[in-house]
Structures are given as C-alpha cells and as structure tokens.
Amino acid sequence: MSRLQWCEGYSVGNAAIDQQHKELFSLIDRLEDKDMDASAMSVTFQKLDYYVREHFRDEEELLKACNYDDLEAHLRQHDEFRAWLETAKLSFSSGAEENHVIGGNLHGFLREWLLSHILSADQAYKTWITK
Numbered sequence: 001m002s003r004l005q006w007c008e009g010y011s012v013g014n015a016a017i018d019q020q021h022k023e024l025f026s027l028i029d030r031l032e033d034k035d036m037d038a039s040a041m042s043v044t045f046q047k048l049d050y051y052v053r054e055h056f057r058d059e060e061e062l063l064k065a066c067n068y069d070d071l072e073a074h075l076r077q078h079d080e081f082r083a084w085l086e087t088a089k090l091s092f093s094s095g096a097e098e099n100h101v102i103g104g105n106l107h108g109f110l111r112e113w114l115l116s117h118i119l120s121a122d123q124a125y126k127t128w129i130t131k
C-alpha cells in the first residue's frame with residue numbers, strides 16, 4: 001500500500017486545521033510500522049484522543065460560526081469517529097486482541113477516514129470557511 005502524504009491540494013484554507021490534519025497523516029504513517037509495542041499503541045491512542053478532542057472541537061466551532069449548510073452530516077461523521085475510537089480503545093485495554101491486529105485495524109480505519117473525510121467531506125466546507 002502506498003504511503004499517504006499531505007500536500008497543498010488537501011488544504012482546507014485554514015492553517016490551524018491543516019496542521020491538525022497533517023498530524024493525523026503522520027500518525028497514520030507511523031502505523032505503517034507493524035511492530036508497534038504496547039507503549040507505542042498507547043501513545044497512538046493518546047494522540048487520537050487529542051485529535052478528536054481538539055481538532056473536532058475547532059472544526060465544529062468554525063463550521064457553526066460560518067453557518068455551514070451541511071453541518072449535521074459533518075457532525076454525524078465526527079460522532080461515528082468518536083464511537084469507533086471508543087471501541088478501538090476498549091479492545092486495546094481489554095487485551096482481547098494482539099497489538100499488531102489492533103494496529104492493522106487502526107491503520108485501515110484511519111486511512112479510510114482520511115480519504116473519505118479529510119480529502120472529501122472536509123474539502124466541501126473549504127469555500128464556506130474562506131469566504
């Protein structure tokens with residue numbers, strides 16, 4: 001699978017949001033290394049918690065402030081991500097699955113998220129937040 005790298009074409013026109021998106025790109029890139037141990041996994045989950053808390057909050061505030069017309073659908077996607085993250089954290093903390101399996105699932109989900117959300121749904125609000 002080819003590695004994904006952030007490029008200018010993915011910009012949503014807001015430097016802070018772009019920076020948060022770049023951090024998710026590099027997190028996904030690190031997940032390419034399949035031999036993550038428990039402490040690397042726990043750092044990954046901490047970063048994802050931070051991503052959800054800070055980034056979704058900033059993005060949602062921005063979209064509300066500009067009366068984005070597709071806000072509800074966008075918030076639903078964020079909620080789905082939050083729910084998915086809680087399930088993934090539970091499976092990590094319960095030890096039910098090996099770390100390389102959880103890491104593989106994380107990688108697959110985040111890559112899909114990046115393609116379907118950041119490169120698509122987030123691009124859709126670009127003209128709203130920059131007008």
Ligand SMILES: [Fe+2]
Pocket residue numbers: 059074078117121122
């Ligand atoms: Fe978003």
